[in-house]
Amino acid sequence: METTELSLQDRRVLNEFQHHFPLSSSPYAELAERLGSSEEEVIGQIKRLKKAGLISRVGAVIQPHTIGYSTLAAMAVPAEKIEAAVKVINRLPQVNHNYEREDEMNLWFVVTAEDEADLEQILTQLESDSGYPVHSFPMVRDFHIDLGFSLDWKHPYSSSNQVHPAAFS
Amino acid sequence: MNSQIDLDAITDADRRVLEAIQGGLPLVPHPYAEIGLSIQMDEEEVIERIRTLQQSGVIRRMGIIVHHRPLGYQANAMVVWNLPEEQIEAFGNAVSPLDFVTLCYQRRADLPRWPYTLYTMIHGKDRESVLQRVQTLVELSPLKQQTDYKVLFSSRRFKQQGARYFNQQRTTTTQNDGATQHHPAP
Known part of the structure; x- marks a missing residue:
């Protein structure tokens, strides 16, 4: 338009x-x-x-982290293992975006949970299911808001x- | 950021209201009444709870939420910046108003692997113009060309759906101005 x-x-x-x-x-x-x-x-x-x-x-x-807790998370996965890792990640209903990006840290996804403890548990589970460390980058501040x-x-x-x-x- | 909000004061009834409105108010003459019908609450109570949640800061604003995705832009990159702590605010305030910067978040680092704390989503009509715009931001950064930043173009999208804070099987999608706002990826 x-x-x-x-x-x-x-x-x-x-x-x-x-x-x-x-x-x-x-x-x-x-x-x-x-x-x-x-x-x-x-x-x-x-x-x-x-x-x-x-x-x-x-x-x-809604003010982030009040009625739920979310984070942007990332994993570094070898190119040939991407599809398998994606399958593991996307199985989780709490994952709502999942992008491959051009970097060694190549899988980027958002995880939402009921609270911080719930989120930690999901990320830990994901690490053990996928076999890769999960890096979590929760938001501190939204400049646009x-x-x-x-x-x-x-x-x-x-x-x-x-x-x-x-x-x- | 929300340390002044008393989370324990949010009741189950409040959560039902928030869940019911997370996909948006219905476009009918009496939207709060319709929301109320879906959760067995009368219109006045729905309105009062929203008012209270707004006063306590749980709801930051109520209104028309526009898409912040610039039209006609095909390419985008997430650009992450490693800035000295005391420079983050000034840089964030300087770049977030630019019309090609649709997201601008400060995020926690994950050291030693990932020192980046400011995340910007940069749009452009193609890859080249995105990179040019990144240079505009680099010039606005305190260390200019010495700034430690990374440009992460997205190559594939594997999943995109609205944020789901509540585990009920609702199909509504939402935009929360938080981690999952807008596409492309946050």
Whole structure:
């Protein structure tokens, strides 16, 4: 989708409701009131932007490591043993991404668990099942969350695609 | 990071609400009522619990969550940086606003094998342009060309699904702005 295909209303929907979504019986009607449109139109608009891949969902961003614990983990596996290792890793329902990357540390995957102890147990199990050490790199800080997003300068489909001056300050 | 959040204060009922909304609010006139129906809770309670979870910081924000994947970019690389502890924040703040940097995380190192603590996902239309952009970041780094970093292009994707914190067999997918946010790989 090109920038020009997004109406002003679309950009407003993408920009203005990333925070403080109404906690009321009819939240989309509240959005509509602010946009000067109707509840039905707003719901249709969000559905359309979702279908276009611009909106992921309407919902909550949960503070990492509060209701669950996750980590980015990696293993160094010889090229000819990759397929077998992948089979072992992907068997786990707690693994939700698994990529091969061009490095000696070549298998990268995310593991989510109920808590830290649960995670440790899963990783230990994985080490013994695969026969390779598992390196775990839990997140300490997300710079994007801490900064907050403004699509006005962050996104290629927004009206301005300039790098924010803060990038160089 | 979440030391001020009292995890013990999160009740089972809170967890049911979080689980029910992790795939997103339904796009219907009364989404909280519909969420409530699925977990036998009335609308007001769903709303109140979300409000409380927001106040306590468990929910960082409620709203429209946009895809942070730049359009038209084909190639990406995870670039990892080994920076002196005191430089991480300044560098992270400098590079995360760049439009081709879609993820910027500080992560724990695993010494001695892996000293890298800052992870950035860099997008570009092809491999060459990704590498050029990596150079832009190198120039912003405190040690410039002396900086210890690695560029890890992905070669194959073996699995991709939403994060699943709850072990129930739900098929909803989620994006948690944490380790598993967005694709390509975090």
